[in-house]
Amino acid sequence: MGCDGGSIPKRDELVKQKQRQGKVDQNILNRVQWFTCALSKKPLVAPVVSCSLGKLYNRDAILEFLLNRSAYGDGDLICKHIRSLKDVVTLQLEPNPSFSESHSPSLTNHDQEPVSRYICPITIKEMNGKHRFVYLDTCGCVMSEQALKEVPSKTCIKCAKAFESFNVIVLNPKAEEQEAMELALLEKQARIQAERKEKKKAKAGKKELEKMNGADSSLLDYSSSSKRKLEEATEFTKHSNKKRHVAPASAAQTAQSSTLSLTAAVAAKVAEQMAANASRQKSSALKSLYSDGRSSKENFMNR
Missing domain, CATH: 1.20.5 (Single alpha-helices involved in coiled-coils or other helix-helix interfaces)
Incomplete structure (x- = not known):
């Protein structure tokens, strides 16, 4: 336990404790989120787009990602929810008049504060992570959350387009x-x-x-056309009968009709006589089956 060259273990060595997560410098995080594209890690340059989660991207990087989802190594982890350009909104950003490419310090230089490219059009605050910014997914206008609260309205302060509360998306929440x-x-x-x-x-x-x-209308058209044809045929028949009734019959026509009537009567008489002869022959044939000179008790079945 002591003076024997051994060591006394500490509690941290005997009991496993939950590892503490290292704190990230908020200034570095702000520079990464507000000055660079979340996908390509390049500086944000217009046109800038944002998704429903409030992340900022360069539009060119999103197009490359949609064309080839393996163009960026961690693309599927960062923006897997983006499947088309409909999933992002092009932001209407207000340029910062005090921004200059030549005088702006590098993002890697932590001694100087970088100047943002964009500002709020109402409060003139820089979009650098020190202030909360929001955008409207109906029009894409970007402004500070303070400006949106100070001017309560159901229309956009910048473009006067109507929006609802669920259309307000927080940038880098x-x-x-x-x-x-x-x-x-x-x-x-x-x-x-x-x-x-x-x-x-x-x-x-x-x-x-x-x-x-369409089928009902075709049937209706067919039935209407059939009905019309039937009406036309009926009208034609009535007209023909009327002409036949009004026009006086000639002597030749009268004689011809009389001849036809006589012929029909003779034919009917001949047909009646032939039917009577056939019936008579059939009766004699049946009688020969049952009688044929034998006793009356004997018939065709018990001969």
């Missing part, structure tokens, strides 16, 4: 805010998919209804 925004994004995507399915079903039902209506 805090960790706890980002988790809530991710859940809201998942709910939004599920709602959009459900709406698309409903639209597809409604479109399919509309097509079926149009087909049925």
